[in-house]
Structure formats: C-alpha cells, structure tokens
Amino acid sequence: MLTAMRRSDTAKVTARDSERTEAPFQCPTCQREVTLHKGRIKVHHFAHKPPVTCARGIGESEAHLQAKLAIFDALKREGNVADLEIERDCGISVADVFARISGTPVAIEIQRSALSANQINARTQNYHRLGIAVLWIALPSPDLATSKYSPSAWEKWCHATYYGRIYYWDQGQVLKVAHFDPYVIEVPHSTWYEGGSERSAGGYDKRSKRWRTPRLGIPVLISASFHRSHREAWQGGTVAIPECSIYLDRQTKWWK
Secondary structure (H helix, E strand, C coil): CCCEEECCCCCCHHHHCCCCHHHHHECCCCCCCCECCCCCCCCHHHHHEECCCCCCCCCHHHHHHHHHHHHHHHCCCCCCCEEEEEEEECCCEEEEEEEEEEEEEEEEEEECCCCCHHHHHHHHHHHHCCCEEEEEEEEEHHHCCCCCCCHHHHHHHHHHHCCCCEEEEECEEEEEEEEEEEEEEECEEEEEECCEEEEEEEEEEEEEEEEEEEECCCCCCCCCCCEEECCCCEEHHHHHCEEEEEEEEECCCCCC
C-alpha cells in the first residue's frame, strides 16, 4: 500500500514522501504497525509486519502500485479534478484513487487478482450506496494486440458491466478501451467410410467459448472522456452485475 498513518500526529502520509525516521507508521484499517520500504527499483510502499491478517494491500503487485500512483499524479494536474486522494477509505472499500471529476465523485479501482467476483460485486454495490461512480481498470496486456485473446472472469465481468467495453491502463490517466468480438473457429469438412457407408462432418464455423478477438477503440482520458451512468442489475451466463453507478466513456460503439 502507498499510504499509512504516522503515529506521531495521526496524519495520512504517502510512502514516497516519508522517511524511516518518522516511524512508527500504522495501517489505517487494522491499526497495526507497518514498515516503510524505500528503494531505487520498486515503488516506495508500506507493508504489514508478519503474520499478516489485514486485507488492506493484499494482492497489489508492483504494476498495480505503479498504475495507482501514475493515475493519481496525472489527475493532480487537471483543473476539473477536486478532492483527490489516493487509497481513500469508503466504508467496506478502499478506492485506489478517489476524485471529484467535474463534480462527479469517482472511485477508481485497479484490477487485482486476489479479488473474487463476490468481492468485486460488494465493492461496486458499496460505491453505489455512497453515490459514487466506479471505474474498474485492468492492468496492461500485450495480448490485446492479437486476434485471439482469452479474457479472465474478471475481464468478462467488466466487459458486461460497461456495456461491451473494458478499460486497460496505458500511462498517466490514459486508458486503452477494448471490445471483445466473438472468435470464430473453422471446423473443416471431413469425410470417412464407416460400415461401408460414406460419412461426413464439419464444414462450418462456430464461436469459441474461450477465445475472443479484441477491438481497440480510441484511447480515453479519465478526467475528460467519461460521464456517470446508472447500470441496472443484469445476469447472463456466469456473469452477475448488481445495480450500480459506473463511470462510462462517451465514445460511440466502434464494433458491429
């Protein structure tokens, strides 16, 4: 995690702006002491001392921390952004970045593999109850440049929640936005003889259950390309979406 409470004055501080001489620091959630880690390679951060029983910061990779800090820094430079905070406590959720963008309260959540579908739904519902629009963002994937992509369950949930689009962090506040087209598999025609009779099969196309073809739209800016949208509850296949408030980009559909 990038922030902690400094015990000497109970101020919320960031790891990059803190020094070890200011210790002790504590976790805002469990109140236990955390250690400041500062180095030349990894993002400066705080970590719980073992044994770890607190969920705050669990599942945050180096890429996650870098994205969170880059989005925060980029939004600081925008005139229509107010009340900006990194790791904002929102009841049962801790938003990676919180901001009021042109007056709209927005919780920005970056994908982490440790979150289950139930946890994602619970966080999304919590933001809706608080009147906050949520923007779920995935970490970059080089496979988006291919025609054959296998989205995770988390990506399928986002794709359905945002009406057929999913956001991937690129740099600063710039996001790539993708739609998943069906991936078509050709089943070749074949013939054979069985019991003295000629048999045949195939010769048709079918949609893959696993693979999709990514279609990239125009990159979008968090501070300028989005608006708040109300999302009705929906369920289809293995995906269940609660009623929620989402932060949706204004780009028109670029897929058929």
